[in-house]
Amino acid sequence: MSGARRLKGLVRPYVVTDGRSHPSRNTFDLVTLVSAMPDRPLAGLSPERRRIVELCLLGALSVAEVAGHLHLPVSVTKVLLGDLVDSGHILTRAAVPRAAQPDSQLLREVLDGLRARL
Amino acid sequence: MASGPVSDIYLAPSVRTAVKLLVVGHFAVGKTTFVGTLSEIPPLRTEERMTQAGALVDDLAGVHGKDTTTVALDFGRLTLSKSLVLYLFGAPGQQRFTPLWRDMAYGALGALVLTDTRRLEQSFAVMDLLEEHGLPYAVAVNRFDGAPEFAEEELREALDLLPDTPLVSCDARDTGSATRALVTLVEYLSARVEDPTELEPA
Numbered sequence: 067m068s069g070a071r072r073l074k075g076l077v078r079p080y081v082v083t084d085g086r087s088h089p090s091r092n093t094f095d096l097v098t099l100v101s102a103m104p105d106r107p108l109a110g111l112s113p114e115r116r117r118i119v120e121l122c123l124l125g126a127l128s129v130a131e132v133a134g135h136l137h138l139p140v141s142v143t144k145v146l147l148g149d150l151v152d153s154g155h156i157l158t159r160a161a162v163p164r165a166a167q168p169d170s171q172l173l174r175e176v177l178d179g180l181r182a183r184l
Numbered sequence: 185m186a187s188g189p190v191s192d193i194y195l196a197p198s199v200r201t202a203v204k205l206l207v208v209g210h211f212a213v214g215k216t217t218f219v220g221t222l223s224e225i226p227p228l229r230t231e232e233r234m235t236q237a238g239a240l241v242d243d244l245a246g247v248h249g250k251d252t253t254t255v256a257l258d259f260g261r262l263t264l265s266k267s268l269v270l271y272l273f274g275a276p277g278q279q280r281f282t283p284l285w286r287d288m289a290y291g292a293l294g295a296l297v298l299t300d301t302r303r304l305e306q307s308f309a310v311m312d313l314l315e316e317h318g319l320p321y322a323v324a325v326n327r328f329d330g331a332p333e334f335a336e337e338e339l340r341e342a343l344d345l346l347p348d349t350p351l352v353s354c355d356a357r358d359t360g361s362a363t364r365a366l367v368t369l370v371e372y373l374s375a376r377v378e379d380p381t382e383l384e385p386a
């Protein structure tokens with residue numbers, strides 16, 4: 067059996083995030099894409115922060131995927147990712163800017179991509 | 185399938201932009217099925233603990249047991265082009281004004297509301313929620329065995345849909361059918377943006 071349920075319930079959010087409930091900077095959306103900087107020392111990182119960096123060293127993922135793979139609540143994941151951005155371990159790829167309306171070019175690309183699957 | 189080369193879980197290095205659509209509806213309407221049918225990765229799930237009042241449980245001190253409830257979010261991913269990826273988030277509609285809903289709705293392009301003709305009235309809450317968040321939506325009727333059939337006009341009336349809200353029928357278990365439902369939704373989203381007279385005042 068893989069570790070799919072292994073960690074569930076074991077991580078107490080307030081411990082993992084040192085009691086903070088909000089990220090140091092509120093820059094993360096569920097689909098903000100993150101990846102890890104190679105060659106950053108992992109020594110001194112808490113186990114959860116280290117797991118995030120190790121996961122993100124191999125490629126880019128959304129914030130939601132990081133939370134899903136590591137069985138962490140999204141709220142906790144955002145706090146930890148914020149710390150790791152501050153410490154230079156994690157890079158974010160700009161999420162879609164929150165415009166009043168999504169632009170038509172972007173919607174057109176989504177539509178083309180979906181139609182191509184039919 | 186949870187196994188396979190580890191690199192399967194990652195985005196292509198060329199991906200630059202991520203967008204999201206919501207797949208919403210009441211319990212057992214087919215949200216998890218829909219997301220799983222379309223996702224290129226094994227669908228993922230995250231859970232948040234909330235108090236009954238809807239506050240996120242950040243600090244467990246003094247907040248235990250029956251006062252808290254777990255809200256699960258299923259999601260999946262479709263890479264649409266070299267540079268663009270679409271995430272689908274499936275979530276129930278009971279939790280109003282919660283941080284989880286704010287997170288989901290923030291920046292979302294729109295939503296697909298799944299409904300079941302055996303209990304249409306159970307879709308009202310989630311449609312209200314979308315309207316309160318200002319999220320445009322289309323409605324997809326999942327055809328369950330033994331569910332009553334209605335003419336489109338009857339369904340529109342029962343669901344109290346605006347004339348331009350798309351209504352399609354869909355089998356959440358079928359890739360083509362689920363994809364067509366999303367195409368209908370995004371066509372509608374495009375039309376709204378390209379023809380601003382269709383937009384409601386902000």
Ligand SMILES: Nc1nc2c(ncn2[C@@H]2O[C@H](COP(=O)(O)OP(=O)(O)O)[C@@H](O)[C@H]2O)c(=O)[nH]1
Nearest residue numbers: 211212213214215216217326327328329355356
């Ligand atoms: N006939 C039919 N059954 C469906 C459809 N979508 C889902 N189901 C079934 O309905 C049940 C509940 O679906 P699920 O995806 O778990 O619902 P959720 O609670 O909204 O996530 C499952 O047994 C599915 O196989 C559909 O489009 N047609």
Ligand SMILES: [Mg+2]
Nearest residue numbers: 215216217258
């Ligand atoms: Mg489900």
